[in-house]
Amino acid sequence: MSLSKHKFSLENIEKLSASNIIPLISAIEPDELLEFYDYVIDNSDEYNKKDHYLLRDNLRRFPKNDTSIFQKRLEHNSDWQKTSLGKVIIAEALHLEKQNVEAIKVWHETADSIKECNAYANLALARLYRELDYFELAYLALKSSSTATNDYYTLTQIAKVLKKLVKKSPPLEITKIKLAILSTSTTSLILPILHAKAFSNNILLEIYESPYGNLKQDIMNPESGLYKFQPEFIILYCHWRDLKLSILTEDSDRIVTETVKEWKSYWDLLNGRLNCQILQHNFDLSATDSLGYIGHSNISGRTRTIRRINEELLLQKTQSVHIVDFDNIAANFGRLQWDELSNWLRAQQYPNTNALSDLCESYMSLIRSVLGASSKVLVLDLDNTLWGGVIGEDGLGGIKIGPPSPTGEAFSAFQEYILELKQRGIILAVCSKNNEADAKLPFEKHDGMVLKLNDFIVFKANWLDKATNLIEIAKEINVGIDSLVFVDDNPFECKLVRSKLPMVKVVQLPETPSEYIHGLHHGKFFESISLSNDDINRNKSYKSNIERQHHLDSSTSLEEYLDSLKMESSHDKFNELVMERVTQLINKTNQFNLTTRRRNIDEVRKLTESKKWWTQWFRLSDQFGDNGLIGIVICKIIDTCWEVDTLLMSCRVIGRTMEDFMLNTIIDAAIISGATEVRGIYIESAKNNLVADFYPSKGFILDDNNEINSESVSVHTLNIQYINRSKSHIEDKGI
Amino acid sequence: MNDKLSTIQRIFRDVLDEPDLDVDESFSMQDHEDWDSVATVQIVLAIEESFGKRLSTDEVAEISSVADILRLF
Numbered sequence: 001m002s003l004s005k006h007k008f009s010l011e012n013i014e015k016l017s018a019s020n021i022i023p024l025i026s027a028i029e030p031d032e033l034l035e036f037y038d039y040v041i042d043n044s045d046e047y048n049k050k051d052h053y054l055l056r057d058n059l060r061r062f063p064k065n066d067t068s069i070f071q072k073r074l075e076h077n078s079d080w081q082k083t084s085l086g087k088v089i090i091a092e093a094l095h096l097e098k099q100n101v102e103a104i105k106v107w108h109e110t111a112d113s114i115k116e117c118n119a120y121a122n123l124a125l126a127r128l129y130r131e132l133d134y135f136e137l138a139y140l141a142l143k144s145s146s147t148a149t150n151d152y153y154t155l156t157q158i159a160k161v162l163k164k165l166v167k168k169s170p171p172l173e174i175t176k177i178k179l180a181i182l183s184t185s186t187t188s189l190i191l192p193i194l195h196a197k198a199f200s201n202n203i204l205l206e207i208y209e210s211p212y213g214n215l216k217q218d219i220m221n222p223e224s225g226l227y228k229f230q231p232e233f234i235i236l237y238c239h240w241r242d243l244k245l246s247i248l249t250e251d252s253d254r255i256v257t258e259t260v261k262e263w264k265s266y267w268d269l270l271n272g273r274l275n276c277q278i279l280q281h282n283f284d285l286s287a288t289d290s291l292g293y294i295g296h297s298n299i300s301g302r303t304r305t306i307r308r309i310n311e312e313l314l315l316q317k318t319q320s321v322h323i324v325d326f327d328n329i330a331a332n333f334g335r336l337q338w339d340e341l342s343n344w345l346r347a348q349q350y351p352n353t354n355a356l357s358d359l360c361e362s363y364m365s366l367i368r369s370v371l372g373a374s375s376k377v378l379v380l381d382l383d384n385t386l387w388g389g390v391i392g393e394d395g396l397g398g399i400k401i402g403p404p405s406p407t408g409e410a411f412s413a414f415q416e417y418i419l420e421l422k423q424r425g426i427i428l429a430v431c432s433k434n435n436e437a438d439a440k441l442p443f444e445k446h447d448g449m450v451l452k453l454n455d456f457i458v459f460k461a462n463w464l465d466k467a468t469n470l471i472e473i474a475k476e477i478n479v480g481i482d483s484l485v486f487v488d489d490n491p492f493e494c495k496l497v498r499s500k501l502p503m504v505k506v507v508q509l510p511e512t513p514s515e516y517i518h519g520l521h522h523g524k525f526f527e528s529i530s531l532s533n534d535d536i537n538r539n540k541s542y543k544s545n546i547e548r549q550h551h552l553d554s555s556t557s558l559e560e561y562l563d564s565l566k567m568e569s570s571h572d573k574f575n576e577l578v579m580e581r582v583t584q585l586i587n588k589t590n591q592f593n594l595t596t597r598r599r600n601i602d603e604v605r606k607l608t609e610s611k612k613w614w615t616q617w618f619r620l621s622d623q624f625g626d627n628g629l630i631g632i633v634i635c636k637i638i639d640t641c642w643e644v645d646t647l648l649m650s651c652r653v654i655g656r657t658m659e660d661f662m663l664n665t666i667i668d669a670a671i672i673s674g675a676t677e678v679r680g681i682y683i684e685s686a687k688n689n690l691v692a693d694f695y696p697s698k699g700f701i702l703d704d705n706n707e708i709n710s711e712s713v714s715v716h717t718l719n720i721q722y723i724n725r726s727k728s729h730i731e732d733k734g735i
Numbered sequence: 736m737n738d739k740l741s742t743i744q745r746i747f748r749d750v751l752d753e754p755d756l757d758v759d760e761s762f763s764m765q766d767h768e769d770w771d772s773v774a775t776v777q778i779v780l781a782i783e784e785s786f787g788k789r790l791s792t793d794e795v796a797e798i799s800s801v802a803d804i805l806r807l808f
Contacts, residue, residue: 026738057745127754153749156777160752188773346792347776 018044018085022051030063034070037089038079047084047114055085056092074102084114088121095124104128111144112491119149126161135169140502146200150357152193159192162199171204173686175371180208180226182215183237186348190237190356197360201368202503212348219266227273233367234270236263236280239326239350240306243283247291248300255305260312267321275600277370279363280317281326282310284351287335319583319601322366322529329358365524372588375505375525376479376538378421379470381488382432382439382461385509385516386451387411392438402448410513415450417517422455425538426526427477429458431469431486436461457542466493467500476549477542478652480590480687485525530580544625545652551624562657562729565622569661570733571631574608574615581629582617585648589632590687592659593648594680594694612637613645614669618662620653620730627653631662635670635678641717642670643679654690660728663698667720678720679703684712698726739786743804746781750774763800782808 018040028036037055044051062070073080074093080086091110094103104125111121122145129138142165146158165171179194181187187209198205208229210218215236218226226234249255267278283306295301306327313323330338333355343349351359368374383390388400388407400408401415422428428451432439439461443453453459458476460469466486474481482503488494494508510519552561574582583601590596599607607613618631630653634646644666649658670678680695696702700716708715744758751769764770779795786808794807 053745057741153777153781157749157752164752189776191773342789343780346790346795349776353780 019048019051022054025054025058030061033058033062034073037073041080041083041086041089044083044085047088047116049116051085052088052117052120055089059089059093059096074099084117088114088117091121091124095128100128100132112495119145119151119154122148123154123157123161126158126165130161130165130168135165138165139171140499143200143502144498146196150354150361152353152356155196155357156192158199159195162195166204174202174204175373176204176206177233177367178206178208178229178231179233179235180210180229180231181235181237182210182218182226183235184213184215184242185237185239185344185350186212187237189347189349189353190360193356193360194363197357197364198367201364202373203364203367216266219269222273230274231276233370234274234276234278235324235363236266236278238281238283240283240286241350243306243309245302245305247289247295247302248298249302249305250300252300252305252308256308256312259309260316263313264316267318271318271320271602275603276320277367277600278321279324279366280313280321281324282313284327284330284338285335287339319580322370324359324362324366326359329355329362333358361524365527366529369527369529370587372584372590373482374527375426375485376483377427377429377473377477377485378418378526379429379431379473379484379486380418381490381493382430382434382442384489385487386415387442387446387449388513391442392434396441396445399442399446401442401446402450407513408448410516412448412450414513414516414520417520419450419455421526424526424528424531427479427538427542428456429473429477430456430460431466431473432461433463433466434461454543457546465496467497470497470501470504476546478545478654485523487520530584540625541627541652544622544627547624548622559729565624565656565729567620567622567656567730568733569618569620569658569730570735571616571618571665572735574604574617578617578629579605582632585629585632585650586646589648589650590685591651591690592654593646593685593688594644594691595646595683596685596688597646597683607634614642614673616662616665616669618649618658618665620656620658631658633662633666635666637673637675640675641677641679642666642673642675644681647680657726657728657730659694660698660726661730661732664725664728665732667718667723667725670720676719676721678718680716680718681708682714682716699723739805739808740801742785743782743801746778746785747801750777750781758801760802760805761800763802778804 022040025036040051040055070093072078074090078090080090087106087110091103091106094106107121107125107128111118111125114121122141125141126138126145129135129141142158142161146155149155177198181190181194191207191209194207195205208226208231210226215238218224243259245255263280267280270276270278285303285306289295289301289303291298291301291303295303298304310327317323330351333351338351338355340352343353365374380386383392386401388411389398391399401411402408403412418428430439440453440459442449443451458473460473462469466488470484470486471481474484481501485505485507486494486497487507487509488497489509491508494506497504498506505523505525507520507523509516548565551564579601583599583604586604587598607615614635614637616633617629618633619629620627620631627650630650632646632648633644636643636645647662649662667678680700682692682695684692695716698718700718703709703715703717706715740759744756747758747762748754748756751767751774764775775795775798779790779798782804783789788808790807797803798807
């Protein structure tokens with residue numbers, strides 16, 4: 001290499017690593033670039049972003065006259081293919097030369113083989129697919145990219161590609177949400193991250209941003225842009241500086257009460273004027289409280305006062321307010337980096353732009369949980385996921401689980417975390433490529449195992465592909481495939497599931513078992529805004545369901561089976577005791593839900609105070625167990641007609657004639673009140689096709705003349721003076 | 736094209752998401768619909784990282800063209 005005229009000799013250069021030489025690239029003449037690339041790519045070891053970007057940016061300086069030598073480097077068996085850096089540069093060059101098919105191929109290889117480059121490669125793929133009008137593939141690649149990164153810059157690029165994609169071909173199965181962000185500081189930098197992270201959660205946002213520093217005015221003024229926008233979710237974005245606390249607060253009790261009172265007045269105004277859910281930040285502790293220990297120990301100290309305010313926010317919050325644990329996100333990110341002063345002083349941007357991804361993930365997990373879209377089932381691989389090693393080859397004595405080895409203990413720690421998830425109502429299942437007897441052996445015989453066989457509702461150990469098994473698992477538990485989180489250490493299996501079942505959340509475990517818990521916890525898949533007894537008992541309930549299934553297999557007829565279950569239902573109008581569970585069901589039931597009308601707890605409560613509405617909850621139990629509160633009916637009384645505003649049922653009791661029991665209860669109550677007609681409305685949604693024919697199948701007649709009828713809405717009536725009831729196999733236990 | 740300008744061009748291409756964008760000194764906010772105040776901050780953040788120099792709030796507020804950026808860095 002003739003670098004001598006640049007005062008470098010090859011002899012000296014060889015003492016330096018590739019990363020040290022690459023920054024000299026601007027001193028290289030175009031006709032020597034190829035030699036330079038050959039040298040640094042050949043001598044590079046691990047992939048790193050800086051080298052990648054420098055080599056990428058200089059690709060455009062290659063002489064245009066003779067491209068054939070350059071083209072040779074891009075071929076499949078070239079030396080450049082041998083290093084990570086070389087592979088990425090081949091992809092970049094092909095992309096630049098518009099050899100799109102080849103570029104797509106190499107970008108895919110790059111995404112699979114270089115973890116640090118996964119988000120970048122998938123973003124490149126999304127761009128290429130968009131240019132080629134393969135929109136579905138573009139969305140898929142973009143989603144992989146947005147899930148794989150928390151880098152600020154990459155996420156802003158993802159948001160841009162998303163915007164263009166949506167313009168060209170809007171995505172099909174996605175939840176659209178109107179979100180307002182009201183802040184005391186700059187919010188413009190967080191917007192792209194919100195869009196990107198929402199998208200990775202299958203949500204498409206329309207965002208309203210309050211004018212800079214106008215949080216209060218926007219809330220107070222009923223004519224403000226905020227109210228015109230009619231958001232469904234509002235983020236109240238604030239941080240410790242807004243409290244304007246001095247290091248010692250003389251009357252800290254009063255400060256705590258008044259601060260929370262002020263925020264509460266905003267919640268009340270917003271809830272009075274809008275039907276919305278509020279995500280309210282709590283306050284992060286200052287990274288640099290000058291009072292140090294006293295700040296946290298003295299009742300007047302700033303740190304302590306902030307902690308008390310945070311506690312008071314939780315005490316005062318109402319059902320539609322959700323407190324974002326801003327302080328905990330700061331702690332997890334690292335407080336000193338979080339509270340980076342330069343961007344605050346320059347652009348009133350807080351916190352550090354690199355922390356915005358974590359923050360947005362937290363918003364999305366809360367939004368998902370309000371929408372009832374949190375995951376419910378955790379599906380686990382076995383070998384090298386729950387224990388170290390391969391049971392079929394290493395045998396009971398060879399696998400690593402439990403003490404004394406640190407690796408074995410890392411696996412038991414992971415199992416303990418999973419057991420805790422089970423205790424809070426997450427359903428566990430196994431999906432492993434193994435002989436069933438081998439797979440079960442550690443659960444039965446190994447002392448180090450924390451999880452036992454009966455912790456799992458479904459256990460699939462076979463040699464079918466995992467996508468097929470996951471579909472089976474969802475079917476057996478009777479949940480949607482989108483409620484599954486799949487965890488595996490094997491990149492091949494993860495990729496297969498991602499591409500065949502994009503609605504499944506896939507966690508590819510990190511390389512080191514001690515990092516497994518972080519790997520799973522980070523996605524916040526199971527976030528929930530409230531915990532009901534039914535959540536905690538859910539595992540029991542699903543377990544009984546599987547037993548029922550086996551019982552069904554041994555019964556001769558369905559009728560006989562249903563009678564043998566000895567089902568009983570109790571039911572009554574809504575009251576305070578069931579208000580949370582009722583609201584939870586109204587907001588998360590998708591499949592057996594005739595109208596999918598969502599209501600918050602205050603709206604539900606209002607119904608019970610009016611004579612115009614008839615409400616009823618239903619519980620169902622049988623010889624295998626109590627299913628808990630699983631059905632809801634709301635009827636609007638219009639003279640002698642009862643209009644069924646809401647009729648829904650938890651999917652875990654589908655196929656048990658519960659719907660007939662509920663309908664009969666409505667008819668009985670309507671007759672007693674002197675009504676002559678029940679009106680049933682069906683509103684089509686993306687998920688309730690199951691009940692499209694519900695009313696016609698129960699003898700209701702389509703009301704052709706009703707003006708509410710449309711493509712997605714149909715109105716049916718039933719004259720209840722002369723009717724045949726559908727038989728239910730459930731005994732009425734009354735209240 | 737000098738070194739600084741080529742880095743600036745790369746950053747503009749990234750931020751404005753236009754891989755073939757050519758920028759010169761006269762390129763200004765009026766020349767591109769996506770170059771708004773958010774883009775300015777993003778551009779400054781990226782350039783600061785490349786050049787290892789930080790700008791003050793007032794200086795960022797002055798920026799409305801590539802010439803301004805070249806003058807400040």
